[in-house]
Amino acid sequence: MCYNKILFKTKSINFSTFKQYYSQQNVRVRFAPSPTGFLHLGGLRTALYNHLFAKKHQGKFILRIEDTDQTRIVEGASDQLYKDLIWSGIEIDEGPHTGGEFGPYVQSKRTDLYREQIEVLLKNGSAYRCFCTNKRLELLRKEAVRTRQIPKYDNRCQHLTENEISKKISSGESFCIRFKLLKGYEKFNDLIYGDIVYDITLNEGDPIVIKSDGFPTYHFANVVDDHLMGITHVLRGVEWQISTTKHLLMYRAFGWRPPLYGHLPLLINADGTKLSKRQGDIKISSYRENGILPQALINYITCSGGGFKRDLEQNIKPKCFTMKELTDQFNLENINVSSGKLMPERLLEYNRLEIERKLKIPEEQQKLCDVLKNLIKETLIDQKSKITLQLDDDHIKKILTWSVNRINKLSDLVSKDLNFLWIIPSHDVRFDSKEMERVSKLQSILNENDDGSFVKENLEILLKRFSQDNDYDYKRFMKLLRTILSGLKEGPGVGEMMEILGKENTLHRIDNFLNHNKIK
Ligand code: GLU
Secondary structure (H helix, E strand, O other): OOOOOOEEOOOOOOHHHHHHHHHHOOOEEEEOOOOOOOOEHHHHHHHHHHHHHHHHOOOEEEEOEOOOOHHHOOOOHHHHHHHHHHHOOOOOOEEOOOEOOOOOOEHHHOHHHHHHHHHHHHHOOOEEEEOOOHHHHHHHHHHHHHOOOOOOOOOHHHHOOHHHHHHHHHOOOOOEEEEOOOOOOEEEEEOOOEEEEEOHHHOOOOOEEEOOOOOEOHHHHHHHHHHHOOOOEEEEEHHHHHHHHHHHHHHHHHOOOOOEEEEEOOEEOOOOOEOOOOOHHHEHHHHHHOOOOHHHHHHHHHOOOEEEOOOOHHHHOOOOOOHHHHHHHEEEEEEOOOOEEOOHHHHHHHHHHHHHHHHOOHHHHHHHHHHHHHHHHHHHOOOOOOOEEOOOHHHHHHHHHHHOOOOOOHHHHHOHHHHHHOEEOOOOOOOOHHHHHHHHHHHHHHHHOOHHHOOHHHHHHHHHHHHHHOOOOHHHHHHHHHHHHHOOOOOOOHHHHHHHHHHHHHHHHHHHHHHHHOOO
16 A cells, blocks of 8 residues: 655654653553464564563563454464463563453453443544445445545545434444544654654545444554553554554543554565565574574574664674663664664574573573483484483583584584484494404503593594504594494594593493403
8 A cells, every 4th residue: 555645754752751751650561462373573573672671661561462353363373472472581471371450461352341442432422333335335445446546435424413323223234433533644752763743544534443243443452452451652563653643543532641652663684575474484483493592582683673782892793692681781762763684694693602601500501401302312212213322411411511612503413413422332243352452452542641632633643643553444443433432334533523422431432342342
């Protein structure tokens, strides 16, 4: 749809009024998704900024499910949205799953309240019953298209007399209820975009607020709920900015004080294209399933579009901030008005940094250890039937520490190349005694090595020297050691494998092999 001119003034925000406003009352913000699908990056960002804003001002964050359009509801979406928010670290103070004194928090359970409120508008003349049939509305639309006008309702039923209305009702004619829009330019101060001036009647006819089935439309329910739930600030996607004038006119019609509105610019792909809900990769659950940690994802969506007081160093050396740090840095004044471009190259780096951060905290380290343990079991157990896994916490934690600068995701540690870390080799093939003797000799030499020098470079030199001194074909020797250490034919170099396993494990695996061949 092509809109008539909307006047944007850049960033002339009256922050002092705004600060005064929220210092006078407790901040209450809400995230109000419609359960029409999964939570995606854009939705998560809206929820997050509301959450951070609430935290910053010791306010409350409310989750409200806007399900007035019953035809678009996707079963289970509401629960999934909730789970995704919780997984992301967003704390919900009030909502359908949490409860609260302003409930119910699902719009389809609030129809009595809307019915009550529409009576107020009908009585004071700000709303009216409309009996126009779909057929008439369709004809109006077609005519507008033919004459190149903006298709909009012509507000005909605004002019029905009381008498006409009563007659139509008693003859059982179906009707909806429309809100009377006021002509003229209206101005509001967007907390992010500055002054917005718009005459909505240039583009829209009077909007339906209660449908013929008695259900409210989004606009009406949204305004009534924001008011009844005591919402002080509405932070939502910029796609709703065009509706805000309509919402403010409703507040005026009710005689209510409106919340302050701030619209968040679009989040777009790095190449400037729109994020599409159909793109599987913007789904929060697919990030989770792909081994991305919640705080890495949170940092990913906050690094585009401003809003945080970060030092310039951030651009050179990224840091994965905690929720607390993000809350301290968050500032509406710093949000850019241009679309925020995602930086996909940062995501895995944030994930690596988050793993590194967690490993320094014992409880978090334990959690990572448990997650990895499950991942290993899930990936490896049904691959081969007769395998023994080395899954003691000590071993897993050692590997995690070793891997800090080497992996971006925990799942990198269950890649095929690294399976030897977890599978204890079983030795079915017998080797001749000469070879056994050499291995035993090597074991004693390795034993003398201190832990610190048990690194790839040193080990490679040691192994080369050993095969020369013992007149043993290097390649053949490596093949044997690889079998001893991993039971596999491929994988990283033997020196590297020893380093990753560590001295204790290496010796232990050699021991196993020798014992099995009973020459020790
Ligand atoms: N239900 C709307 C949505 O799905 C909410 C818009 C608003 O925050 O006012 O995005």
